[in-house]
Amino acid sequence: MSRAKVEQLLGEPDGRTILDGTPDEPGHIYYSRYEFFFENGILDAMQNDNVFPKWPEFVRYESKVFRVEPWILEVSPKPNLAQTRILLSQEKIPFKQIDDYHGGPALRLESGVVLDFDGWIDFEDNEEAEPPLDEREFLGVRYFPNR
Known part of the structure; x- marks a missing residue:
């Protein structure tokens, strides 16, 4: 387009x-x-x-x-990976989890939409401990129509 x-x-x-x-x-x-x-x-x-x-x-x-x-934000203003997986499953929206999508976890929906979660922080240089994957917070939504 x-x-x-x-x-x-x-x-x-x-x-x-x-x-x-x-x-x-x-x-x-x-x-x-x-x-x-x-x-x-x-x-x-x-x-x-x-x-x-x-x-x-x-x-x-x-x-x-x-x-x-964005109805997904009704669960929480910033849902984590585990909450989002549950919500998508309840809504019967097929997805695949990607554990390392540009540094953080993501969920790829069957439609091609990608929901990605916090992973952009360089935890090695940060005093905060790296949170488990399931606790990573929703960061953004992406779609690549030609890929």
Whole structure:
């Protein structure tokens, strides 16, 4: 899907950046914290890696055209891996667990959506002990439509 088509469907983005693009064909647009990345003018990835309990507006988003209502956050403002697995199982949503997805655990849904969990902290250089996988908190959601 092209950037123009995404904008036609979702409305005017909150911003555009050149990131891997050109001034005439931005490689990155965003709606609040929902980022859309384009490669050669085609949608390559969507993500929101800003799940912070203090700022729920980073996750819940509404414009005149679309609304994101993340029901998964009804369990907790920042559900951990174990809570999320239980919720997905209760909702009969198929998933596969990935223990090391860019440094932390993740759940890949059958649809291709990836829910990833805290793992970005370098625990070796941090005074805090590395939490067990099941206790890692929800960090973000990603989708790569062409992969």
